[in-house]
Amino acid sequence: MKKERVLITGGAGFLGSHLSDRFLKEGYHVIAMDNLITGSLDNIEHLMPSPDFEFYHHDVSKFVHVPGDLKYILHFASPASPIDYLKMPIQTLKVGSLGTHNLLGLALAKKARILVASTSEVYGDPLIHPQTEDYWGNVNPVGPRGVYDEAKRFQEAMTMAYHTYHGVETRIVRIFNTYGPRMRLEDGRVLPAFISQALRGEELSVFGEGSQTRSFCYVDDLVEGIYRLLLSDCADPVNVGNPEEITIREFAEEIIRLTDSKSTLSFHPLPKDDPKQRRPDISKAKEVLGWEPKYKRAEGLLPTLEYFKKKVLG
Ligand code: UDP
Numbered sequence: 001m002k003k004e005r006v007l008i009t010g011g012a013g014f015l016g017s018h019l020s021d022r023f024l025k026e027g028y029h030v031i032a033m034d035n036l037i038t039g040s041l042d043n044i045e046h047l048m049p050s051p052d053f054e055f056y057h058h059d060v061s062k063f064v065h066v067p068g069d070l071k072y073i074l075h076f077a078s079p080a081s082p083i084d085y086l087k088m089p090i091q092t093l094k095v096g097s098l099g100t101h102n103l104l105g106l107a108l109a110k111k112a113r114i115l116v117a118s119t120s121e122v123y124g125d126p127l128i129h130p131q132t133e134d135y136w137g138n139v140n141p142v143g144p145r146g147v148y149d150e151a152k153r154f155q156e157a158m159t160m161a162y163h164t165y166h167g168v169e170t171r172i173v174r175i176f177n178t179y180g181p182r183m184r185l186e187d188g189r190v191l192p193a194f195i196s197q198a199l200r201g202e203e204l205s206v207f208g209e210g211s212q213t214r215s216f217c218y219v220d221d222l223v224e225g226i227y228r229l230l231l232s233d234c235a236d237p238v239n240v241g242n243p244e245e246i247t248i249r250e251f252a253e254e255i256i257r258l259t260d261s262k263s264t265l266s267f268h269p270l271p272k273d274d275p276k277q278r279r280p281d282i283s284k285a286k287e288v289l290g291w292e293p294k295y296k297r298a299e300g301l302l303p304t305l306e307y308f309k310k311k312v313l314g
Pocket of ligand 1: 060081082177188189190191193205206207208212215248270271274275
């Protein structure tokens with residue numbers, strides 16, 4: 001029997017490659033599309049021999065052509081770490097806006113259901129805590145994070161417009177900080193930075209006093225939440241993340257303990273507009289998807305650490 005086909009943009013990235021794994025496992029034919037500006041073929045090398053996996057090297061900000069049927073589209077292409085979108089501000093704006101428009105058009109043409117990757121950044125530096133989906137956010141449009149935050153906010157608006165005006169089946173996931181194997185070592189995010197510094201015996205670079213908080217979700221939990229959302233009938237945005245919150249300073253100390261490192265902490269200026277607190281309210285995901293994370297941080301950090309050990313220590 002012919003397999004149903006799924007397009008995953010950003011398919012060579014951290015989340016896109018894990019989603020490709022999952023959809024192949026679920027029996028789909030997967031087309032991963034990526035322009036490889038932040039993604040890497042290393043993340044999907046193990047999938048290349050599969051007859052049910054194809055890779056298209058393409059920038060989705062340009063017209064997207066995919067021959068044949070598509071059942072689902074998952075739009076995960078975008079630079080996603082603060083230093084990446086500072087380096088590539090225009091590409092970040094384009095992939096969230098023009099890229100999203102192209103993929104919504106493709107979904108309409110193929111009668112495919114589309115799920116777009118939104119973010120906790122739509123809440124900006126949030127004034128309510130934890131963040132519920134009905135909070136509209138506190139975003140500085142012209143600050144350094146504006147290129148990502150506003151592109152994703154536009155993405156949500158455009159997605160909703162295709163849903164209401166064209167009747168396209170759309171899903172919006174608001175992803176909170178996620179970690180796991182295949183994160184890029186040098187992407188500047190706190191987890192790869194701290195783990196590589198701890199493994200090399202360097203000081204861990206804490207920004208500000210480290211009193212800002214984040215809540216970290218293991219990638220397998222996130223993929224499960226996304227999979228359930230795609231198959232659900234919920235067109236409104238849904239937070240998917242782990243509500244276990246920690247300060248960045250405590251997180252640094254946790255990484256030092258876990259890696260048995262002799263590293264100490266060094267303190268650096270807090271980047272502009274760095275959110276002071278972040279924790280998802282996942283009541284909606286629990287209710288609508290029957291989903292909540294299974295991995296405690298200590299459990300998810302083990303396979304992540306193994307991955308980074310190979311990268312750092314060879
Ligand atoms: N951070 C840090 N040291 C680093 C990198 C990041 O203290 O080397 C802090 C950063 O200021 C932020 C938090 O860790 O408060 C999470 O940063 P990340 O870039 O991982 O993602 P964000 O949640 O800010 O998008």
